[in-house]
Amino acid sequence: MAVKKDLSINYLGVNCENPFFLSSSPVGGNYDMVRKAYEAGWGGVFFKTVGIFVADECSPRFDQTNKEGLPWLGFKNMEQISDKPTEKNFEFMYKLKRDYPDKIMVATIMGSCDEEWKQLAKMCDQAGADLIEGNFSCPQMTSHAMGSDVGSTPELVKQYSKAVSSTTKIPFIAKMTPNVTNMILPARAAIEGGAAGVSAINTVKSITNIDFENMTGMPVVNGKSSISGYSGAAVKPIALRFVAQMLQDEVLKNVPISGIGGIETWRDALEFLVLGCRNVQVTTAIMQYGYRIVEDMISGVSHFMDERGYNKLDDFIGSALGNLIPAEELNRDFKIYPNFDHKTCIGCGRCYVSCYDAAHQAIDWDEKKRRPNLNDECVGCHLCLNVCPVQGCITPGEIKWKEGRKPVEIAMKHNYE
């Protein structure tokens, strides 16, 4: 029997069958799409953002970055909020909740003034949404009264959070933009305004590629392009950073956070959970691979829990957060020398090249045998280990204590995949 664990979790008072959600985006914009996603196993949906404003979209509207033939390292999209009539969207949400009562319907909304936010909140009530997410973060809106221009202004975040929270009893989640240096400020503002939760991150303002044919950015729209949101695997590190900083903030530490940014696998999802997120939202990987990817998220997290003996998500949520400490608090008394396994080494010399050109000239290259040998210059940076193409060839080896420092028991990583 395939391992299957109880992945249910309480999120803002709502019981979710699992922590895997579609984020508010093209992947969940009508009845049929969301139906299919539910049936594939997703726990719920942050429905494609609805406004009073109805979007008029450009074509084409997507681009992707790649490296060494690996596509979709990052993804750029220029789509705004829903291009369907407001009422139609709420009708979809109503029918989905009616037909799939156990799945979680989060209505994501975006207004351009208090009145619009309130009006949308009322419609969420009528549609029977479980939760409401306020989109303060879309970076490609054609109106500056909406989107990330609002999200980067804490006063507006607070004001609109208040407009929604004072209109409905449905818990309100504020979706943050990463196009700020400090996300704590708008997040605190949202909570002050009455928001119950925060989701992060929306997309990063970007120019992915320059097209030399038209001398503009990608995608090319009639010879022109615009800055717009970047997502996918490339932004996961940025998302994890913002999420961790918020969860470590005195004011925000108990606020339920929904993690978003570059999640493709169960491991990615788990990373957000062990930092303290209560669920995750996914779009880009679905755009590339489809809803089916949730199967391996459910199975992968189940196996993780099985291996570690966890019975519920709350057993491990937030377990990594305390181990992220300020740089000044790291133990700097030792270095770990790399160990070179000359038997598995294939003699490519990449460790030597990188150590010489980018580190400390600590590797001597035996030209005849085509093997690296460590010399006394090594500082234990492990650049060599990171460039080595052979699994298990360069591994952490001897621990060397700096002169006059007191050796203690240290925790280190042993297994590199």
Place this chain on the structure above:
Amino acid sequence: MSKVVKAKYTADAVDGFTPRTAMEEAARCLLCIDAPCSKGCPAGTDPGKFIRSIRFRNVKGAAETIRENNVLGGSCARVCPYDRLCEEYCSRCGIDKPIQIGKLQRFAVEQEKAHKMKILTAPEKKKADKVACIGSGPASLACAAKLAQAGYQVTIFEAAAKAGGVLTYGITPARLPQHVVDFDIKSVKDLGVKFVFDTKVGEDITVDELKKAGFKAIFVGAGLWDAKIPEIPGKDLKGVTNAIDFLKAARDSKGTFDPGKKVVVIGGGDVAMDCATTAKLLGAENVMVYYRRTLEEAPANMAELQYVTSLGITITTNFAPAELVGDKKVEFAVFNGRDGVSGAKVAVDTVVFAIGQAPEDMTKIAPVKVTEKGTIAANAKGKTNVAGIFAAGDAVNGGKTVVEAVAAGKEAAAEIIGYLAKKEGVK
């Protein structure tokens, strides 16, 4: 049921890379320091450099690296025995399998063509000295290109109607399409090298006449064009042929040649595999390769052996031909087993001997010393016993790879340049 490959005579045996798949393959490359692959090429091609260029999205630079080093880079990309040259040295073998260096080279050369690049150039102001190259196969073409790049006026004399020698007449187009050969030859022509066809030196014109016509140095790259056929009964029956004639007839016919229904190819080298492929792709129902030794001893590329097998051709080892039987036309081939007791009798329409080629009488071409095998006696730099006459390629080494002929042709060109410069100095 095994899935046997069905292909057209003129169709590529293997599809090339697209820019995307080339990048994927280049990304597998470990970009080694002092790249071992680059030491594995007889002609000194630097795959480490051109693969790095592909990886860093400089495909034009990759094409330059290849063409500047090897004027026959396109042909070599198709016919080189990579598995025992550069790819055998590839460090990636230690992880899984080598980078497909030949296929990446093919991609870079295809891009060169697609971008209409003109990589090799000759000085506008020519040197006064003229050089004649005899034959238009790999050694001559490589030699001529180097000389032309150095400013010499080069004329190639070719006995056949088309240029390329073994590239044009001796390899099946599935492995080496004519357009690839023609593109390589065009880069030689573009250097100002003149081609004189249907002119056999020694018959239509002599070396002395060439000298009188002002050619200060002569390079002999005449190749090996006499077929070896063992002295066995029935060898002169109708339906018995040799690899040279068989492959040439097939290529000249542009795919209309009828090889017969049952074809036996005798030999274990790449040429034998080319004959078998040709017969099969031209419609022979049953093609059988017989080789007197084991597969392990067979000189053919593993890739060629596998391709032949994929076409449904059988390879029987440890059987040598003993007799060909028939009334006017060959009807059976009789083989003796290497073990001294086994034997085979096979019904045939056509028997192709592909057991190697021999030099024709080289002294008829040029008054040079020959070895006891009949090949021209020349040193590694192409010097013969006669001042001003140089030689390289199959006519000297007795039949090796295209890339080795290219390397030797280049060496000889350097030697010729030295010789002519010295002569110039004496005057």
